Amino acid sequence: MVKIFMVVLVLAAVFAVEAEDLKKSMIILTTREIKADSARLAEFIDEKESRGFDVLLATENEFGGDGLIGIEKALKIREWLKTIYKDYSFLLIIGDPASDRSGVPMFVTRPLHEYPEETNNGTPENVPVETDMLYADLTGNWDLNNNSVYGETGLDDGDGGIDFKAELITGRIPVYDNDVADLDKILALTIKYMNMEKTGISYRKRIIFPAGFYFFRGLSMTGDWDSAGLGEWAANTFLKDKDDIEIIRMYEAEGMQKSLYESNIALNKENLINEWSKGTGAVFWGGHTFYNRILRLVWDEDANSDDKASMSEISMPELFNQSDSGSLSGEFPGFLISPNCDAGVVKEKGNLTHSLLKTAVVGVMAATAPSTPSFMEWDCYECEFDKQGFGSDTAGIFTLKALFEGNYPAKALFDAKLDYGTDNSALTYANRMMFNWCGDPSLTINSSADDIEAEEPDDNEPDADIIDEEPGTDDQDDENNGKGSGCSATVF
Numbered sequence: 445m446v447k448i449f450m451v452v453l454v455l456a457a458v459f460a461v462e463a464e465d466l467k468k469s470m471i472i473l474t475t476r477e478i479k480a481d482s483a484r485l486a487e488f489i490d491e492k493e494s495r496g497f498d499v500l501l502a503t504e505n506e507f508g509g510d511g512l513i514g515i516e517k518a519l520k521i522r523e524w525l526k527t528i529y530k531d532y533s534f535l536l537i538i539g540d541p542a543s544d545r546s547g548v549p550m551f552v553t554r555p556l557h558e559y560p561e562e563t564n565n566g567t568p569e570n571v572p573v574e575t576d577m578l579y580a581d582l583t584g585n586w587d588l589n590n591n592s593v594y595g596e597t598g599l600d601d602g603d604g605g606i607d608f609k610a611e612l613i614t615g616r617i618p619v620y621d622n623d624v625a626d627l628d629k630i631l632a633l634t635i636k637y638m639n640m641e642k643t644g645i646s647y648r649k650r651i652i653f654p655a656g657f658y659f660f661r662g663l664s665m666t667g668d669w670d671s672a673g674l675g676e677w678a679a680n681t682f683l684k685d686k687d688d689i690e691i692i693r694m695y696e697a698e699g700m701q702k703s704l705y706e707s708n709i710a711l712n713k714e715n716l717i718n719e720w721s722k723g724t725g726a727v728f729w730g731g732h733t734f735y736n737r738i739l740r741l742v743w744d745e746d747a748n749s750d751d752k753a754s755m756s757e758i759s760m761p762e763l764f765n766q767s768d769s770g771s772l773s774g775e776f777p778g779f780l781i782s783p784n785c786d787a788g789v790v791k792e793k794g795n796l797t798h799s800l801l802k803t804a805v806v807g808v809m810a811a812t813a814p815s816t817p818s819f820m821e822w823d824c825y826e827c828e829f830d831k832q833g834f835g836s837d838t839a840g841i842f843t844l845k846a847l848f849e850g851n852y853p854a855k856a857l858f859d860a861k862l863d864y865g866t867d868n869s870a871l872t873y874a875n876r877m878m879f880n881w882c883g884d885p886s887l888t889i890n891s892s893a894d895d896i897e898a899e900e901p902d903d904n905e906p907d908a909d910i911i912d913e914e915p916g917t918d919d920q921d922d923e924n925n926g927k928g929s930g931c932s933a934t935v936f
Contacts, residue, residue: 466533466855469498470886471612473521473548473579474538474619476503481624484631485538491635495895497886500532513546515594518578521548525612526582534886535579535612538627539619542791543574547619550574550791550812550880553586553595555873568871574791574812575877580610580858595877597870608876610858615885617801620793629802634884637777637806639893647723647776648889651683651848654694654716654763655730656740660701662752670696671730672705674783674837677822678728682845689848692719700743700753711740713763720804723776725889727805728844729763733782735789736796737765766796772804779847779889782810783840788880789813797882807883809843809857811836815878816871818864834865834872839879847889854885 470492472485479485479501489499504510507524509517525535540547552572559570573595578586586594588605600606619627653675661667672695679691695703697710709715720727732739739760743753780800782788787796788810797808818835821827838860846856857879865872 468496469532470534472501472536477622484628488631496897518549529611535614537616551578555597557596573877580614582611597873608862613855613885615881618790648725650690650724652692652724652727660753673822680825724778726779728781733784733787738763766799769799769803779807780805783836785814811878813878832867850890854881
């Protein structure tokens with residue numbers, strides 16, 4: 445059992461920083477229009493401050509950039525952040541992420557610049573990768589060769605270049621067309637989550653693993669690739685001794701090749717929505733994701749009896765789409781961890797991440813481009829953790845582990861980007877850039893009304909024992925401090 449001990453030891457070292465060890469300080473970046481028009485932003489800031497956070501709300505009045513769009517505005521914001529970041533731990537971006545509009549744009553990087561522009565065999569392509577990493581890493585030069593193309597593997601790394609060290613733990617709430625009504629829904633759900641009483645958060649001890657196949661033998665692969673293996677690795681390592689955690693396994697039960705792992709519930713849309721509606725700390729899903737949906741892969745028949753799947757023999761039933769988020773009431777908000785392709789593409793409205801932030805989740809880890817896995821053998825529960833690659837699986841596992849240890853999942857994502865991927869390959873760089881955090885990055889699975897700090901007594905106020913209290917004062921105080929407003933948190 446030496447090997448499994450080494451795995452746990454490595455993982456424990458990475459997540460040694462407890463949630464309370466970071467400074468309670470946050471920069472909120474947004475636009476003047478959003479600041480003026482949002483009905484919930486001031487309330488959200490009040491809630492953070494009531495928990496001891498020092499919050500700086502910044503717009504173009506502070507960082508400049510009037511009349512700028514895209515990369516020009518992004519660079520203006522980044523230069524301003526460099527002047528103040530040392531006093532803060534967290535950055536929450538609230539604005540339009542599109543790189544060609546005037547909100548708070550994501551950076552467009554080219555880590556795969558040496559790959560072909562287009563392929564037809566499923567191999568990586570030179571796609572642009574949108575990222576908020578440049579707002580997090582403020583000390584690295586992401587255009588080291590000064591050609592105005594950012595994040596080029598082999599050209600912008602090295603001494604003085606990209607370093608992936610996050611000075612600010614960064615999250616984003618996307619806003620489109622200055623639609624503050626949607627923003628206010630997201631902020632309201634987040635406030636509800638923060639104000640949930642401890643007695644109402646037991647649902648967060650549930651994890652749902654809806655996991656389908658990525659490929660079958662015959663589809664440009666040598667074997668079957670079942671995403672259920674990733675959840676099973678988690679269940680058999682860092683979750684193994686957590687007896688109070690309920691794991692809901694939803695694996696493929698249809699077709700010629702069913703999952704070899706035991707499943708609680710068959711994998712389909714109806715079952716996923718039903719289980720999600722009961723409440724969960726996290727949904728950790730696997731499948732073929734796009735910006736607005738996730739699909740299963742089912743091998744319906746082996747028509748030519750060659751024991752190899754072909755495209756004519758498979759179907760791709762929909763597991764969840766952005767419209768399905770309306771089926772989730774928001775009564776039990778949690779997190780979504782999506783270690784797959786494209787679920788984090790947020791440049792246009794109607795995406796999965798934005799839709800779920802309004803109705804069901806307060807944090808999302810997802811990618812803005814087609815992702816690739818690392819070199820880790822996930823069917824080996826006793827193997828040493830492979831630090832060579834950083835892939836979609838690495839991002840998901842470390843985020844999930846931190847979440848269910850009560851640490852900041854957003855911080856864990858950035859820590860893993862720094863500590864893993866020692867091969868520094870183009871694919872590793874691309875994965876590090878494309879996986880972003882959406883939602884408030886300072887939330888944990890334990891966030892609750894108990895985080896509200898008692899106000900310092902005012903020396904000029906008379907002693908409490910000589911104040912005549914009106915009947916009902918205690919109830920009124922509870923209403924005023926927001927503890928009765930809502931929805932989620934967790935104790936582990």
